[in-house]
Amino acid sequence: MIDTGKVAQRWTELSGEIVTGMAEWRQQHPQATLREIEAALDERLERLRAKLLEEAALLSDARSWQPTGEGPACPDCHVKLKGQAFTPRDLQTQGGETLHLERQYGVCPQCGQGFFPPG
Numbered sequence: 001m002i003d004t005g006k007v008a009q010r011w012t013e014l015s016g017e018i019v020t021g022m023a024e025w026r027q028q029h030p031q032a033t034l035r036e037i038e039a040a041l042d043e044r045l046e047r048l049r050a051k052l053l054e055e056a057a058l059l060s061d062a063r064s065w066q067p068t069g070e071g072p073a074c075p076d077c078h079v080k081l082k083g084q085a086f087t088p089r090d091l092q093t094q095g096g097e098t099l100h101l102e103r104q105y106g107v108c109p110q111c112g113q114g115f116f117p118p119g
């Protein structure tokens, strides 16, 4: 079950960082042109977009591990999960920076479902 209150709080924090960063940037660049302001904003929004995408993607499969004697297992098949790296997408920011969104998760070798460890 997704705790929407907690998620919204976390995402509000993330947006707040972006907004604050933008305000600071503007203060440091009082002579910026509209185009420069737009580029600075786009760069920050792209970063926010990447973070929200990653976290939202991770939430969709946030079923808890079901520990057995030998590690996490599929709750449906009771088969031990195989560890794999999860990459929703590599994002290229306007500044040419690549964001690698990767997290370890487990896949059931029997039914193919993916599970993220809690937390």
Ligand SMILES: [Zn+2]
Binding pocket: 074, 075, 076, 077, 078, 079, 108, 109, 110, 111, 112, 113
């Ligand atoms: Zn399974």
